[in-house]
Amino acid sequence: MVDLKVAFLFALITMTTCDDMAHDLLKTYFGTIEREHPYTDIKVEGYIPEWLSGYFLHQTAGSYGNQSNPKVGEKLTHTFDGVGAVSSFKFNGGHVQYSIRYYVTQLFKIFDYYSRNMDRSKVAWGTTFSPFDQQQFKKWEDFHDYPDDNPNVVFWKIGDKVEAMSEATAGVQFDLDTLQTLGTYQFKDDNFGMPPYMAYLNNPAHEHYGGDGVTIYSAVAMYNMSDVSKINVTRMLYKVVDDTRIPVALFHEAGPFNLSECTPGSSYPDMDDRGGYMHSFCMTENYFVMPTSTYKYDVCSIFNEKLPPEPFFKTKTEYSETSPTRFVVISRSTRNVVGEFSTPDGLFVTHQLNSYEKDGMMYLDMLTYRGDAYGHFYIKNLLKGSKGLRTRVERFVVNTSDWSLTERKELFPKRDHDLVEFSTINYQSHSGKPYKYAYMIGLDPAPNVLIKLNVDTGEANYWGPYDDLIPGEPIFVEKPGSSAEDDGVILANVLDTNTGKGMVVVLDGKSFAELGRAISPELMPFGFHSKFIEKAFDEGTVTLSRHTTCVVFVFLCVAILVFMKR
Structure with missing residues (x-):
């Protein structure tokens, strides 16, 4: 029989260990970036391929405030709301440099005004989920001197420029060589070329690139506000060419809504006839497929100007488990809707793996959830564990002759982690084509493994798990001249919770x-997506850091003095 004292002592130790781990996560994973700096030489351990040349960018949450502060509106409580910053590892001939900077936005300038102390600044800006301080918000609501977005989700590469994006229609441009913010990205078109009464909502964070590797595709929800008695929602697929957003295709998503049906304190009555939220979409060789999720926008709260400002996603959407998920298929050649299908169960799609066509069938692979996935990603929930939420790595098989859904299949059924996220592939060579490998992270409750999944067999390779290392999104970089799908390297940012330092690992x-691995000199806390921007630097040259430049300068001065004494 088990000794009750021993059992109690074991439970106490376990609880203490969990509390310590939670404290470490709060202090490091959700910590605050105290120091920004230009590119600096950093320590390399092991081997970095010399052919790897360019910038590995990572969206980094610069601060969530003091998580020990119990006061509402004085800290950011949801992972989506971190103060946006960009960290970058610069690879050149086997050498690595590191830089990090906040995006200079309205949000950051308010935070910076109070010496980057959220106990003082409070949450004085709009958020997606975190409560903010109403009094401070009103004090700063007319402050419009800087970009008003918090572009902390993804990066879009537009020609030779880079745009940091959330899910607004325009993000923030920054300089790759200095990471300095250049302002709101300036597109050449005016309102997508649409009339001024068109309002836009939910521009999916995740873009696709055409076969030329340059043309960008996305799909924004467009609200026709010319008559508030019959507001229609149209999803507009568009492309970006030469800094111009050009409509490609339109399909009716919801409506018409009549705002007169909105009563004080109530939501729009018809849950099924609402526009759905979209975070990513599918693209094959010949088709786009648009999944609208079971997060439904409430037009009554969105367009009611009398309501006090509140966290947008939390108060302007409702999750519906019973609403079917609709998939709309658009031909890339004719630009027309050619079919659609739906699932009887409500599901939410976060990220794509890949989509392709073969022998008259379409294969759509993505990460799906049954449940309020976004509600799980409050900081307090991440510290406690998944509690029943499970990611499905799901394949939808569609017959292209009649657009019927013929099969749904779990690609990764046997695994230790309920939650897997941030799925990527060898996008450069296999986007829209048959493929074999996908890459992702496993969470337990914080990320602790990198995964290489064989989507044909369900077998996986792992880096980790490590108790003290927290990896981020894995990005595949193809080796020049390669022929095999997995001939290249995987890059992932990693936080060491023991040292509080960030690093990039190369697999x-x-x-x-x-x-x-290359180790940064300071904290690199939680963040969302990453991107590798390939760039060839001058052969045989390595950019010198400020420290290295000073050492070289001193050495030259000493050499000159010695020479003069002779």
Whole structure:
């Protein structure tokens, strides 16, 4: 029989260990960036391939405030709301440099005005989920001297420019060489070329690139506000060419709504006839497929100007488990809607793996949830664990002759982690084509493994788990001249909770073994997505950091003095 004292002592130790781990996560994973700096040489351990050349960018949450502060509106409580910053590892000939900077936005300038102390600044800006301080919000609501978005989700590469994006229609441009904010990204078109009474909502964070690697595709929800008695919602697929957003296709998503049906304190009565939220979409060789989720927008609260400002996603959407999920298929050649299908169960799609066509069938692979996935990603919930929420790595098989859904299949059924996220592939060579490998992270409750999944067999390779290392989104970089799908490297940012330092790990694409790592000089806390921007630097040159430049300068001065004494 188990000794009750021993059992109690074991439980106490376990609870203490969990509390310590939660404290470490709060202090580091959700910590605050105290110091910004230009590119600086950093320590490399192991081997960094010399052919790897360019910038590995990571969306970084610069601060969530003091998580020990119990007061509402004086800290950010949801992972989506971190103060936006960009960190970058610069690879050049086997050498690595690191830089980090906040995006200079309205939000940041308010935070900076109070010495980057959220106990003082409070949450004085609009958020997606976190409560903010109403009094401080009113004090700063007319402050419009800087970009008004918090572009902390993804990066879009537009020609030779880079735009940091959330899910607004325009993000923030920054300079790759300095990470300095250049302002709101300036498109050449006016309101997408649409009339001024068109309002826009939910521009999916995740874009697709055409076969030329340059043309960008996305799909924004468009609200026709010319007559408030019959507001229609149209989803507009558009492309970006030469800094111009050009409509490609339109399909009716919801409506018409009559705002006169809205009563004080109530939501729009018809849940099924509402526009749905979209975070990502599918693209094959010949089609776009648009999944609208079971997060439904409430037009009554969105367009009611009498309501006090509140966290947008939390108060302007409702999750519906019973609403079917609709998939709309658009031909890339004719730009017309050619079919659609739906699932009887409500599901939410976060990220894509890949989509392709073969032998008259379409295969759509994505991460799906049954449940309020976004509600799970409050900081307090991440510290406690998944509690029943499970990611499905799901394949939808569609017959292209009649657009019927013929099969749904779980691609990764046997695994230790209920939650897997941030799925990526070898996008450069296999987007829209048959493929074999996908990459993602496993969470328990924080991320602790990188995963290489064989989507044909369901077998996986792992880097980790490590109790003290928290990895971010894995990005595949193809080796020049490669022919195999996994011939290249995987890059992932990693936080060491013991040292509080960030790093980038470089894994071999085939074996998934670690080749090397480069360690940053300071904290690199939680963030969302990453992107590798390939760039060839001058052969044989390595950009000198400020410290290295000073050392070289001093050495030259000493050499000159010695020479003069002779």
